[in-house]
Amino acid sequence: MSCDASQPPCAWGPPPPQPGPLRSPLRFAAAACAATAALVHTLVMEDHFESARYLGVLFALYALVCAGVALLLARRDTRVVWQIAAGSSLLAIAAYAWSRAVGLPQIDDDVGNWAEPLGIVALTAEGTLVALALGALRHWRAEGRLRGHSPVLAGTLALALGLSGTALAAGAPGGEHPARSAAMAGMPGMTADAQGADAHWAATQGAPFHSDGVTRTYYISADPVVWNYAPDGRNDTTGKPFDEVADTYVRSGPGRIGSSYLKCLYRGYTDASFTRLQPHPADEQYLGILGPVIRAEVGDTIKVVFRNTCPFPASVHPHGVFYEKDSEGAPYDDGTSGPDKSDDAVPTGGRHTYVWEVPERAGPGPGDGSSVMWMYHSHTDEVADTYAGLMGPMEITAQGMARPDGGPKDVDREFFELFSVMNENNSPFLHENLRRFAQAPYPNPDDEEFQESNLMHSINGYVFGNQPLVTMRRGERVRWYVMSMGTEVDLHTPHWHGNTVLVSGMRMDTVSLLPASMVVADMVPDDPGTWLFHCHVNDHLIAGMITRYRVLS
Numbered sequence: 001m002s003c004d005a006s007q008p009p010c011a012w013g014p015p016p017p018q019p020g021p022l023r024s025p026l027r028f029a030a031a032a033c034a035a036t037a038a039l040v041h042t043l044v045m046e047d048h049f050e051s052a053r054y055l056g057v058l059f060a061l062y063a064l065v066c067a068g069v070a071l072l073l074a075r076r077d078t079r080v081v082w083q084i085a086a087g088s089s090l091l092a093i094a095a096y097a098w099s100r101a102v103g104l105p106q107i108d109d110d111v112g113n114w115a116e117p118l119g120i121v122a123l124t125a126e127g128t129l130v131a132l133a134l135g136a137l138r139h140w141r142a143e144g145r146l147r148g149h150s151p152v153l154a155g156t157l158a159l160a161l162g163l164s165g166t167a168l169a170a171g172a173p174g175g176e177h178p179a180r181s182a183a184m185a186g187m188p189g190m191t192a193d194a195q196g197a198d199a200h201w202a203a204t205q206g207a208p209f210h211s212d213g214v215t216r217t218y219y220i221s222a223d224p225v226v227w228n229y230a231p232d233g234r235n236d237t238t239g240k241p242f243d244e245v246a247d248t249y250v251r252s253g254p255g256r257i258g259s260s261y262l263k264c265l266y267r268g269y270t271d272a273s274f275t276r277l278q279p280h281p282a283d284e285q286y287l288g289i290l291g292p293v294i295r296a297e298v299g300d301t302i303k304v305v306f307r308n309t310c311p312f313p314a315s316v317h318p319h320g321v322f323y324e325k326d327s328e329g330a331p332y333d334d335g336t337s338g339p340d341k342s343d344d345a346v347p348t349g350g351r352h353t354y355v356w357e358v359p360e361r362a363g364p365g366p367g368d369g370s371s372v373m374w375m376y377h378s379h380t381d382e383v384a385d386t387y388a389g390l391m392g393p394m395e396i397t398a399q400g401m402a403r404p405d406g407g408p409k410d411v412d413r414e415f416f417e418l419f420s421v422m423n424e425n426n427s428p429f430l431h432e433n434l435r436r437f438a439q440a441p442y443p444n445p446d447d448e449e450f451q452e453s454n455l456m457h458s459i460n461g462y463v464f465g466n467q468p469l470v471t472m473r474r475g476e477r478v479r480w481y482v483m484s485m486g487t488e489v490d491l492h493t494p495h496w497h498g499n500t501v502l503v504s505g506m507r508m509d510t511v512s513l514l515p516a517s518m519v520v521a522d523m524v525p526d527d528p529g530t531w532l533f534h535c536h537v538n539d540h541l542i543a544g545m546i547t548r549y550r551v552l553s
Helices: 025-045 044-050 052-075 081-103 117-138 150-171 178-186 194-205 245-252 284-289 382-388 430-437 450-455 538-542
Strands: 215-228 260-269 294-297 301-308 351-355 373-379 391-397 413-423 455-459 470-473 478-482 494-496 499-503 506-508 518-522 529-535 544-553
Touching: 025 044, 025 052, 025 081, 025 117, 044 052, 052 081, 081 117, 117 478, 178 470, 215 294, 215 538, 245 450, 245 455, 260 382, 284 470, 294 301, 351 413, 373 518, 391 413, 391 478, 450 455, 529 538
Parallel strands: 215 301, 294 391, 413 478, 470 544
Antiparallel strands: 215 260, 301 351, 373 391, 413 455, 478 518, 494 529, 499 506, 499 518, 529 544
Protein backbone atom coordinates (compact mmCIF):
# COMPACT_ATOMS: atom_id res chain seq x y z
CA MET A 1 0.00 0.00 0.00
CA SER A 2 1.41 3.45 -0.93
CA CYS A 3 0.77 6.78 0.60
CA ASP A 4 1.11 10.18 -0.94
CA ALA A 5 2.29 12.32 1.93
CA SER A 6 1.18 15.44 0.06
CA GLN A 7 -2.46 14.38 0.24
CA PRO A 8 -3.74 14.50 3.82
CA PRO A 9 -4.78 12.50 5.66
CA CYS A 10 -1.97 10.01 5.16
CA ALA A 11 -1.27 6.99 7.31
CA TRP A 12 0.21 3.56 6.92
CA GLY A 13 -1.92 0.51 7.73
CA PRO A 14 -5.64 -0.18 7.42
CA PRO A 15 -8.01 2.74 7.11
CA PRO A 16 -9.44 4.03 10.42
CA PRO A 17 -12.90 2.76 11.36
CA GLN A 18 -15.69 5.00 10.33
CA PRO A 19 -18.26 6.23 12.83
CA GLY A 20 -21.73 4.82 12.63
CA PRO A 21 -23.72 1.79 13.75
CA LEU A 22 -21.79 -1.37 14.49
CA ARG A 23 -24.78 -3.60 13.85
CA SER A 24 -23.47 -6.13 16.36
CA PRO A 25 -25.49 -9.36 16.51
CA LEU A 26 -25.19 -9.06 20.32
CA ARG A 27 -27.08 -5.81 20.59
CA PHE A 28 -30.56 -7.27 21.15
CA ALA A 29 -29.37 -9.46 24.04
CA ALA A 30 -27.49 -6.46 25.46
CA ALA A 31 -30.62 -4.30 25.14
CA ALA A 32 -32.56 -6.91 27.12
CA CYS A 33 -29.90 -6.87 29.88
CA ALA A 34 -30.01 -3.06 30.05
CA ALA A 35 -33.83 -3.13 30.24
CA THR A 36 -33.65 -5.68 33.07
CA ALA A 37 -31.20 -3.53 35.04
CA ALA A 38 -33.46 -0.49 34.52
CA LEU A 39 -36.50 -2.43 35.77
CA VAL A 40 -34.76 -3.76 38.88
CA HIS A 41 -33.53 -0.32 39.92
CA THR A 42 -36.94 1.21 39.24
CA LEU A 43 -38.57 -1.35 41.56
CA VAL A 44 -36.40 -0.39 44.54
CA MET A 45 -36.03 3.32 43.73
CA GLU A 46 -38.83 4.47 46.06
CA ASP A 47 -37.34 2.65 49.05
CA HIS A 48 -33.99 4.34 48.55
CA PHE A 49 -35.58 7.77 48.24
CA GLU A 50 -37.05 7.14 51.71
CA SER A 51 -33.90 5.80 53.35
CA ALA A 52 -31.25 7.95 51.61
CA ARG A 53 -32.42 10.57 49.12
CA TYR A 54 -29.08 10.82 47.31
CA LEU A 55 -29.20 7.09 46.62
CA GLY A 56 -32.72 7.33 45.25
CA VAL A 57 -31.56 10.05 42.85
CA LEU A 58 -28.64 7.88 41.71
CA PHE A 59 -30.97 4.91 41.18
CA ALA A 60 -33.31 7.07 39.11
CA LEU A 61 -30.47 8.38 36.95
CA TYR A 62 -29.02 4.92 36.47
CA ALA A 63 -32.43 3.49 35.53
CA LEU A 64 -32.80 6.25 32.91
CA VAL A 65 -29.34 5.52 31.53
CA CYS A 66 -30.12 1.79 31.30
CA ALA A 67 -33.45 2.45 29.60
CA GLY A 68 -31.76 4.80 27.11
CA VAL A 69 -29.03 2.27 26.40
CA ALA A 70 -31.64 -0.43 25.79
CA LEU A 71 -33.51 1.75 23.28
CA LEU A 72 -30.36 2.86 21.46
CA LEU A 73 -28.96 -0.65 21.24
CA ALA A 74 -32.20 -1.93 19.80
CA ARG A 75 -32.28 0.82 17.15
CA ARG A 76 -28.75 1.90 16.29
CA ASP A 77 -25.73 0.68 18.25
CA THR A 78 -22.58 2.77 18.13
CA ARG A 79 -19.23 2.64 19.89
CA VAL A 80 -20.35 5.40 22.27
CA VAL A 81 -23.50 3.50 23.24
CA TRP A 82 -21.49 0.33 23.93
CA GLN A 83 -18.97 2.34 25.98
CA ILE A 84 -21.76 3.94 28.04
CA ALA A 85 -23.31 0.51 28.59
CA ALA A 86 -20.03 -0.99 29.81
CA GLY A 87 -19.01 2.01 31.93
CA SER A 88 -22.35 2.50 33.71
CA SER A 89 -22.68 -1.23 34.40
CA LEU A 90 -19.16 -1.45 35.85
CA LEU A 91 -19.91 1.51 38.14
CA ALA A 92 -23.14 -0.14 39.30
CA ILE A 93 -21.35 -3.43 40.02
CA ALA A 94 -18.64 -1.59 41.98
CA ALA A 95 -21.27 0.33 44.00
CA TYR A 96 -23.09 -2.92 44.82
CA ALA A 97 -19.86 -4.53 46.03
CA TRP A 98 -18.98 -1.47 48.13
CA SER A 99 -22.46 -1.34 49.73
CA ARG A 100 -22.20 -5.02 50.73
CA ALA A 101 -18.61 -4.83 51.93
CA VAL A 102 -18.40 -1.57 53.92
CA GLY A 103 -21.76 0.16 53.44
CA LEU A 104 -22.80 3.46 51.90
CA PRO A 105 -23.50 6.75 53.75
CA GLN A 106 -26.88 6.58 55.56
CA ILE A 107 -27.27 2.94 54.41
CA ASP A 108 -25.68 0.17 56.47
CA ASP A 109 -28.36 -2.53 56.51
CA ASP A 110 -27.05 -3.99 53.22
CA VAL A 111 -23.62 -4.84 54.64
CA GLY A 112 -23.05 -8.57 54.25
CA ASN A 113 -26.29 -9.10 52.30
CA TRP A 114 -24.62 -10.45 49.16
CA ALA A 115 -27.45 -12.77 48.18
CA GLU A 116 -30.37 -10.34 47.92
CA PRO A 117 -32.43 -11.79 45.02
CA LEU A 118 -33.06 -8.51 43.17
CA GLY A 119 -29.40 -7.62 43.60
CA ILE A 120 -28.35 -10.93 42.05
CA VAL A 121 -30.65 -10.31 39.07
CA ALA A 122 -29.20 -6.81 38.59
CA LEU A 123 -25.63 -8.08 38.89
CA THR A 124 -26.28 -10.84 36.37
CA ALA A 125 -27.79 -8.40 33.88
CA GLU A 126 -25.01 -5.84 34.38
CA GLY A 127 -22.23 -8.41 34.19
CA THR A 128 -23.68 -9.88 31.02
CA LEU A 129 -24.03 -6.38 29.55
CA VAL A 130 -20.37 -5.62 30.29
CA ALA A 131 -19.28 -8.87 28.63
CA LEU A 132 -21.42 -8.21 25.54
CA ALA A 133 -20.17 -4.64 25.30
CA LEU A 134 -16.54 -5.70 25.46
CA GLY A 135 -17.21 -8.34 22.81
CA ALA A 136 -18.87 -5.82 20.50
CA LEU A 137 -16.15 -3.23 20.97
CA ARG A 138 -13.47 -5.82 20.30
CA HIS A 139 -14.96 -6.56 16.92
CA TRP A 140 -16.22 -3.09 16.13
CA ARG A 141 -14.45 -3.09 12.77
CA ALA A 142 -16.84 -5.73 11.48
CA GLU A 143 -19.19 -4.38 8.85
CA GLY A 144 -22.56 -5.41 7.57
CA ARG A 145 -25.74 -6.47 9.29
CA LEU A 146 -26.26 -10.04 10.45
CA ARG A 147 -29.03 -11.38 8.36
CA GLY A 148 -31.87 -13.51 9.60
CA HIS A 149 -33.85 -13.45 12.80
CA SER A 150 -31.34 -15.08 15.20
CA PRO A 151 -30.25 -11.80 16.91
CA VAL A 152 -33.85 -10.72 17.41
CA LEU A 153 -34.77 -14.10 18.85
CA ALA A 154 -31.73 -14.05 21.15
CA GLY A 155 -32.63 -10.58 22.40
CA THR A 156 -36.26 -11.56 22.96
CA LEU A 157 -35.17 -14.64 24.93
CA ALA A 158 -32.74 -12.58 27.07
CA LEU A 159 -35.45 -10.01 27.81
CA ALA A 160 -37.93 -12.73 28.77
CA LEU A 161 -35.38 -14.33 31.09
CA GLY A 162 -34.58 -10.97 32.65
CA LEU A 163 -38.22 -10.10 33.27
CA SER A 164 -38.93 -13.56 34.69
CA GLY A 165 -35.90 -13.39 36.97
CA THR A 166 -36.89 -9.94 38.21
CA ALA A 167 -40.44 -11.07 38.97
CA LEU A 168 -39.23 -14.15 40.84
CA ALA A 169 -36.65 -12.15 42.80
CA ALA A 170 -39.16 -9.47 43.78
CA GLY A 171 -41.42 -12.15 45.22
CA ALA A 172 -38.68 -14.17 46.90
CA PRO A 173 -37.97 -13.92 50.65
CA GLY A 174 -35.61 -11.00 51.05
CA GLY A 175 -36.52 -9.67 47.60
CA GLU A 176 -38.47 -6.76 49.00
CA HIS A 177 -36.49 -3.99 50.65
CA PRO A 178 -36.96 -3.97 54.46
CA ALA A 179 -37.81 -0.27 54.52
CA ARG A 180 -40.63 -0.79 52.04
CA SER A 181 -42.00 -3.78 53.96
CA ALA A 182 -41.96 -1.81 57.21
CA ALA A 183 -43.60 1.20 55.60
CA MET A 184 -46.35 -0.91 54.01
CA ALA A 185 -47.02 -2.73 57.26
CA GLY A 186 -47.39 0.57 59.11
CA MET A 187 -49.86 2.17 56.66
CA PRO A 188 -53.51 2.33 57.78
CA GLY A 189 -55.61 -0.24 55.98
CA MET A 190 -52.59 -2.15 54.69
CA THR A 191 -51.75 -5.71 55.75
CA ALA A 192 -48.55 -7.62 55.05
CA ASP A 193 -48.95 -10.54 52.69
CA ALA A 194 -47.90 -14.04 53.66
CA GLN A 195 -44.38 -13.61 52.33
CA GLY A 196 -43.96 -10.32 54.16
CA ALA A 197 -45.11 -11.96 57.37
CA ASP A 198 -42.71 -14.85 56.82
CA ALA A 199 -39.86 -12.40 56.27
CA HIS A 200 -40.77 -10.61 59.52
CA TRP A 201 -40.71 -13.81 61.53
CA ALA A 202 -37.54 -14.99 59.82
CA ALA A 203 -35.85 -11.74 60.90
CA THR A 204 -37.25 -12.19 64.42
CA GLN A 205 -35.90 -15.72 64.68
CA GLY A 206 -32.55 -14.97 63.08
CA ALA A 207 -30.38 -17.43 61.24
CA PRO A 208 -29.42 -20.68 63.00
CA PHE A 209 -26.22 -20.55 65.00
CA HIS A 210 -23.16 -21.31 62.91
CA SER A 211 -19.98 -21.28 64.94
CA ASP A 212 -17.13 -19.24 63.55
CA GLY A 213 -14.72 -21.28 65.65
CA VAL A 214 -13.99 -18.41 68.06
CA THR A 215 -14.43 -18.93 71.80
CA ARG A 216 -13.96 -15.86 73.99
CA THR A 217 -13.10 -16.82 77.56
CA TYR A 218 -13.63 -14.52 80.54
CA TYR A 219 -12.43 -15.24 84.07
CA ILE A 220 -14.84 -13.48 86.42
CA SER A 221 -15.00 -13.66 90.18
CA ALA A 222 -17.62 -12.37 92.60
CA ASP A 223 -15.50 -10.68 95.27
CA PRO A 224 -16.25 -8.68 98.45
CA VAL A 225 -15.14 -5.07 97.88
CA VAL A 226 -15.46 -1.91 99.97
CA TRP A 227 -16.98 0.61 97.58
CA ASN A 228 -17.05 4.40 98.05
CA TYR A 229 -19.83 6.14 96.13
CA ALA A 230 -18.15 9.53 96.61
CA PRO A 231 -14.38 8.93 96.67
CA ASP A 232 -13.49 12.60 96.05
CA GLY A 233 -15.25 13.68 99.25
CA ARG A 234 -17.07 16.59 97.61
CA ASN A 235 -19.73 17.44 95.04
CA ASP A 236 -17.70 17.39 91.82
CA THR A 237 -20.51 18.85 89.71
CA THR A 238 -20.49 22.06 91.76
CA GLY A 239 -16.84 21.93 92.80
CA LYS A 240 -17.94 22.60 96.39
CA PRO A 241 -18.32 20.62 99.63
CA PHE A 242 -21.43 18.52 100.06
CA ASP A 243 -24.47 20.50 101.12
CA GLU A 244 -27.12 19.44 103.61
CA VAL A 245 -29.10 17.45 101.02
CA ALA A 246 -26.02 15.55 99.83
CA ASP A 247 -25.01 14.85 103.43
CA THR A 248 -28.23 12.86 103.80
CA TYR A 249 -26.57 10.19 101.66
CA VAL A 250 -22.82 10.56 102.06
CA ARG A 251 -22.24 11.65 105.68
CA SER A 252 -21.05 8.99 108.08
CA GLY A 253 -21.71 9.25 111.80
CA PRO A 254 -24.09 8.13 114.54
CA GLY A 255 -26.66 5.89 112.92
CA ARG A 256 -25.42 6.69 109.40
CA ILE A 257 -23.24 4.51 107.16
CA GLY A 258 -22.10 7.27 104.81
CA SER A 259 -20.70 6.82 101.30
CA SER A 260 -18.69 3.60 101.77
CA TYR A 261 -20.34 0.17 101.71
CA LEU A 262 -19.18 -3.40 101.61
CA LYS A 263 -20.38 -4.85 98.33
CA CYS A 264 -19.96 -7.93 96.17
CA LEU A 265 -18.73 -7.08 92.67
CA TYR A 266 -17.83 -8.99 89.52
CA ARG A 267 -14.13 -8.56 88.77
CA GLY A 268 -12.10 -9.80 85.82
CA TYR A 269 -8.95 -11.91 86.16
CA THR A 270 -6.26 -12.87 83.68
CA ASP A 271 -6.60 -16.67 83.95
CA ALA A 272 -8.20 -19.54 85.82
CA SER A 273 -5.79 -19.22 88.74
CA PHE A 274 -7.64 -16.04 89.78
CA THR A 275 -4.42 -14.62 91.20
CA ARG A 276 -4.06 -11.49 89.03
CA LEU A 277 -6.77 -8.97 88.36
CA GLN A 278 -7.35 -7.91 84.77
CA PRO A 279 -5.66 -4.51 84.29
CA HIS A 280 -8.12 -1.60 84.37
CA PRO A 281 -6.91 1.17 82.01
CA ALA A 282 -7.41 4.76 83.11
CA ASP A 283 -10.11 5.34 80.48
CA GLU A 284 -12.16 2.48 81.97
CA GLN A 285 -12.14 3.68 85.58
CA TYR A 286 -15.54 5.26 84.96
CA LEU A 287 -17.08 1.74 84.83
CA GLY A 288 -17.15 1.76 88.63
CA ILE A 289 -19.12 -1.11 90.12
CA LEU A 290 -19.89 -2.70 86.75
CA GLY A 291 -18.38 -6.08 86.01
CA PRO A 292 -16.02 -6.61 83.06
CA VAL A 293 -17.47 -5.76 79.66
CA ILE A 294 -18.14 -9.08 77.91
CA ARG A 295 -17.71 -8.61 74.15
CA ALA A 296 -18.44 -11.06 71.36
CA GLU A 297 -19.30 -11.23 67.65
CA VAL A 298 -22.25 -13.08 66.16
CA GLY A 299 -21.02 -16.63 65.58
CA ASP A 300 -18.75 -16.64 68.64
CA THR A 301 -19.04 -18.74 71.77
CA ILE A 302 -18.65 -17.05 75.17
CA LYS A 303 -17.16 -19.01 78.05
CA VAL A 304 -17.30 -17.49 81.54
CA VAL A 305 -15.18 -19.25 84.14
CA PHE A 306 -16.85 -18.05 87.35
CA ARG A 307 -15.56 -18.12 90.91
CA ASN A 308 -17.52 -16.98 93.97
CA THR A 309 -15.69 -15.64 97.03
CA CYS A 310 -18.66 -13.73 98.48
CA PRO A 311 -20.31 -15.03 101.69
CA PHE A 312 -23.50 -16.07 99.89
CA PRO A 313 -24.34 -18.15 96.78
CA ALA A 314 -24.20 -16.29 93.48
CA SER A 315 -24.45 -16.92 89.74
CA VAL A 316 -24.02 -15.32 86.32
CA HIS A 317 -27.25 -14.98 84.35
CA PRO A 318 -27.00 -13.49 80.83
CA HIS A 319 -29.55 -11.62 78.75
CA GLY A 320 -29.94 -12.09 74.99
CA VAL A 321 -27.52 -14.90 74.18
CA PHE A 322 -28.28 -18.62 73.77
CA TYR A 323 -27.65 -20.94 76.71
CA GLU A 324 -28.48 -24.45 77.87
CA LYS A 325 -30.04 -25.07 81.28
CA ASP A 326 -26.64 -25.61 82.90
CA SER A 327 -25.58 -22.07 81.93
CA GLU A 328 -28.71 -20.07 82.81
CA GLY A 329 -27.71 -19.07 86.33
CA ALA A 330 -31.22 -18.91 87.82
CA PRO A 331 -32.76 -21.33 90.36
CA TYR A 332 -36.43 -22.23 89.84
CA ASP A 333 -38.54 -25.30 89.21
CA ASP A 334 -37.61 -25.90 85.56
CA GLY A 335 -37.80 -29.69 85.60
CA THR A 336 -34.03 -30.14 85.61
CA SER A 337 -31.74 -31.77 88.13
CA GLY A 338 -28.16 -32.83 88.74
CA PRO A 339 -25.53 -31.03 86.63
CA ASP A 340 -28.19 -28.78 85.10
CA LYS A 341 -28.64 -27.19 88.54
CA SER A 342 -24.95 -26.54 89.26
CA ASP A 343 -25.12 -23.11 87.62
CA ASP A 344 -28.04 -21.81 89.71
CA ALA A 345 -26.27 -21.00 92.96
CA VAL A 346 -22.49 -21.30 93.07
CA PRO A 347 -21.54 -21.57 96.77
CA THR A 348 -18.86 -19.58 98.51
CA GLY A 349 -15.51 -20.87 97.25
CA GLY A 350 -17.17 -22.68 94.35
CA ARG A 351 -16.70 -22.40 90.60
CA HIS A 352 -18.78 -22.96 87.52
CA THR A 353 -18.15 -22.51 83.79
CA TYR A 354 -20.98 -20.91 81.82
CA VAL A 355 -21.08 -21.42 78.04
CA TRP A 356 -23.21 -19.12 75.87
CA GLU A 357 -23.56 -19.17 72.10
CA VAL A 358 -24.05 -15.97 70.10
CA PRO A 359 -26.54 -16.62 67.27
CA GLU A 360 -27.82 -13.93 64.92
CA ARG A 361 -30.84 -13.24 67.12
CA ALA A 362 -28.46 -12.15 69.89
CA GLY A 363 -26.88 -9.52 67.63
CA PRO A 364 -28.11 -6.34 65.96
CA GLY A 365 -31.58 -6.44 64.43
CA PRO A 366 -32.73 -4.78 61.19
CA GLY A 367 -32.99 -1.36 62.82
CA ASP A 368 -29.84 -1.53 64.97
CA GLY A 369 -26.34 -0.30 64.38
CA SER A 370 -23.29 -2.56 64.30
CA SER A 371 -23.67 -3.66 67.94
CA VAL A 372 -26.24 -4.11 70.68
CA MET A 373 -26.14 -4.20 74.45
CA TRP A 374 -27.15 -6.96 76.83
CA MET A 375 -26.38 -7.39 80.51
CA TYR A 376 -25.47 -10.12 82.94
CA HIS A 377 -26.14 -10.33 86.68
CA SER A 378 -26.49 -12.76 89.54
CA HIS A 379 -29.92 -14.37 89.68
CA THR A 380 -29.56 -16.65 92.71
CA ASP A 381 -31.32 -14.08 94.93
CA GLU A 382 -31.74 -11.44 92.23
CA VAL A 383 -32.88 -8.54 94.41
CA ALA A 384 -30.19 -8.91 97.07
CA ASP A 385 -27.52 -9.93 94.55
CA THR A 386 -27.97 -6.92 92.28
CA TYR A 387 -28.16 -4.47 95.18
CA ALA A 388 -24.92 -6.04 96.38
CA GLY A 389 -23.49 -4.99 93.02
CA LEU A 390 -23.38 -8.15 90.88
CA MET A 391 -24.12 -6.64 87.46
CA GLY A 392 -22.17 -6.16 84.24
CA PRO A 393 -22.61 -5.17 80.57
CA MET A 394 -22.37 -7.36 77.49
CA GLU A 395 -21.84 -6.13 73.93
CA ILE A 396 -22.64 -8.19 70.83
CA THR A 397 -21.34 -7.04 67.44
CA ALA A 398 -22.69 -7.98 64.02
CA GLN A 399 -20.79 -10.65 62.13
CA GLY A 400 -17.94 -9.15 60.14
CA MET A 401 -18.06 -5.84 62.03
CA ALA A 402 -15.98 -6.72 65.08
CA ARG A 403 -12.51 -5.67 66.17
CA PRO A 404 -10.23 -8.37 67.58
CA ASP A 405 -11.67 -7.70 71.07
CA GLY A 406 -15.25 -8.20 69.81
CA GLY A 407 -16.28 -4.53 69.85
CA PRO A 408 -17.61 -2.76 66.73
CA LYS A 409 -14.88 -1.54 64.39
CA ASP A 410 -16.97 1.40 63.10
CA VAL A 411 -17.12 2.99 66.58
CA ASP A 412 -14.32 5.22 67.89
CA ARG A 413 -15.36 5.25 71.56
CA GLU A 414 -17.98 3.46 73.61
CA PHE A 415 -19.28 4.03 77.11
CA PHE A 416 -21.39 1.83 79.42
CA GLU A 417 -23.54 3.54 82.05
CA LEU A 418 -25.77 2.02 84.76
CA PHE A 419 -28.47 4.27 86.26
CA SER A 420 -29.74 2.73 89.47
CA VAL A 421 -30.94 3.69 92.93
CA MET A 422 -28.81 1.21 94.81
CA ASN A 423 -30.93 0.30 97.83
CA GLU A 424 -28.32 -0.69 100.37
CA ASN A 425 -31.14 -1.50 102.82
CA ASN A 426 -31.75 -4.63 100.74
CA SER A 427 -28.09 -5.56 100.45
CA PRO A 428 -27.05 -8.77 102.21
CA PHE A 429 -24.29 -6.67 103.85
CA LEU A 430 -26.54 -4.12 105.60
CA HIS A 431 -25.74 -5.17 109.18
CA GLU A 432 -22.05 -5.58 108.38
CA ASN A 433 -22.02 -2.09 106.88
CA LEU A 434 -23.62 -0.64 110.01
CA ARG A 435 -21.01 -2.32 112.15
CA ARG A 436 -18.07 -1.18 109.98
CA PHE A 437 -18.96 2.35 108.94
CA ALA A 438 -21.65 3.78 111.23
CA GLN A 439 -21.34 4.93 114.81
CA ALA A 440 -23.56 4.16 117.78
CA PRO A 441 -26.35 4.52 118.52
CA TYR A 442 -27.45 2.28 115.67
CA PRO A 443 -30.91 2.99 114.30
CA ASN A 444 -33.83 0.70 113.78
CA PRO A 445 -33.38 -0.66 110.22
CA ASP A 446 -37.02 0.30 109.53
CA ASP A 447 -36.43 3.97 110.38
CA GLU A 448 -37.46 6.00 107.30
CA GLU A 449 -34.64 8.53 107.53
CA PHE A 450 -32.07 5.76 107.92
CA GLN A 451 -33.51 3.92 104.92
CA GLU A 452 -33.44 7.10 102.83
CA SER A 453 -29.77 7.61 103.67
CA ASN A 454 -29.00 4.21 102.12
CA LEU A 455 -30.64 4.94 98.75
CA MET A 456 -27.61 5.69 96.63
CA HIS A 457 -28.81 7.44 93.46
CA SER A 458 -25.84 6.46 91.41
CA ILE A 459 -24.39 6.23 87.91
CA ASN A 460 -22.02 3.24 87.76
CA GLY A 461 -21.87 3.42 91.54
CA TYR A 462 -20.92 7.11 91.77
CA VAL A 463 -22.96 10.02 93.17
CA PHE A 464 -22.72 13.81 92.90
CA GLY A 465 -20.34 13.84 89.94
CA ASN A 466 -17.68 11.62 91.52
CA GLN A 467 -17.52 9.37 88.46
CA PRO A 468 -14.22 9.77 86.57
CA LEU A 469 -14.78 11.93 83.48
CA VAL A 470 -15.36 10.13 80.21
CA THR A 471 -13.62 11.93 77.36
CA MET A 472 -14.09 12.00 73.59
CA ARG A 473 -13.14 14.23 70.69
CA ARG A 474 -15.33 16.31 68.44
CA GLY A 475 -16.38 14.37 65.35
CA GLU A 476 -15.68 10.93 66.80
CA ARG A 477 -18.23 8.16 66.43
CA VAL A 478 -19.32 7.50 70.01
CA ARG A 479 -21.68 4.78 71.16
CA TRP A 480 -23.35 4.99 74.58
CA TYR A 481 -24.84 1.87 76.18
CA VAL A 482 -27.14 2.85 79.05
CA MET A 483 -29.03 0.47 81.33
CA SER A 484 -30.97 0.40 84.57
CA MET A 485 -31.74 -2.04 87.35
CA GLY A 486 -33.90 -1.81 90.45
CA THR A 487 -37.54 -1.34 91.35
CA GLU A 488 -40.43 1.02 90.54
CA VAL A 489 -38.36 4.07 91.55
CA ASP A 490 -35.85 3.18 88.83
CA LEU A 491 -37.59 5.05 86.06
CA HIS A 492 -34.70 7.09 84.69
CA THR A 493 -34.27 9.63 81.92
CA PRO A 494 -30.54 10.03 81.15
CA HIS A 495 -29.97 13.45 79.54
CA TRP A 496 -26.88 14.73 77.75
CA HIS A 497 -26.14 18.44 77.83
CA GLY A 498 -24.48 19.98 74.78
CA ASN A 499 -24.87 17.17 72.24
CA THR A 500 -27.54 14.88 70.80
CA VAL A 501 -27.81 11.15 70.17
CA LEU A 502 -29.58 8.93 67.66
CA VAL A 503 -31.69 6.10 69.08
CA SER A 504 -33.67 3.76 66.79
CA GLY A 505 -33.59 6.37 64.06
CA MET A 506 -34.82 9.19 66.31
CA ARG A 507 -32.69 12.18 67.30
CA MET A 508 -32.89 13.12 70.98
CA ASP A 509 -30.88 14.21 73.99
CA THR A 510 -32.83 12.26 76.63
CA VAL A 511 -33.66 8.54 76.71
CA SER A 512 -35.99 6.50 78.92
CA LEU A 513 -35.03 3.55 81.08
CA LEU A 514 -36.91 1.05 83.22
CA PRO A 515 -35.42 -1.71 85.41
CA ALA A 516 -33.43 -4.21 83.29
CA SER A 517 -33.92 -2.12 80.15
CA MET A 518 -31.05 -1.18 77.85
CA VAL A 519 -30.68 1.57 75.25
CA VAL A 520 -27.96 2.05 72.61
CA ALA A 521 -27.42 5.72 71.70
CA ASP A 522 -25.03 6.93 69.00
CA MET A 523 -23.39 10.35 69.18
CA VAL A 524 -21.07 12.35 66.95
CA PRO A 525 -20.22 15.22 69.32
CA ASP A 526 -19.89 18.65 67.71
CA ASP A 527 -19.91 20.88 70.80
CA PRO A 528 -16.62 20.90 72.76
CA GLY A 529 -16.65 21.42 76.49
CA THR A 530 -17.42 19.72 79.79
CA TRP A 531 -21.10 18.81 79.94
CA LEU A 532 -23.58 17.41 82.44
CA PHE A 533 -24.97 13.91 82.01
CA HIS A 534 -27.72 13.17 84.51
CA CYS A 535 -31.11 11.65 85.24
CA HIS A 536 -33.86 14.19 84.58
CA VAL A 537 -36.18 12.81 87.28
CA ASN A 538 -36.13 15.68 89.79
CA ASP A 539 -35.64 13.82 93.06
CA HIS A 540 -33.01 11.56 91.46
CA LEU A 541 -31.07 14.61 90.27
CA ILE A 542 -31.24 16.24 93.70
CA ALA A 543 -30.09 13.00 95.35
CA GLY A 544 -26.90 12.84 93.27
CA MET A 545 -27.65 10.93 90.05
CA ILE A 546 -25.45 13.23 88.02
CA THR A 547 -22.07 13.10 86.32
CA ARG A 548 -20.16 14.85 83.51
CA TYR A 549 -18.55 14.06 80.18
CA ARG A 550 -15.95 15.98 78.20
CA VAL A 551 -15.66 16.71 74.49
CA LEU A 552 -12.23 17.83 73.29
CA SER A 553 -11.81 19.94 70.17
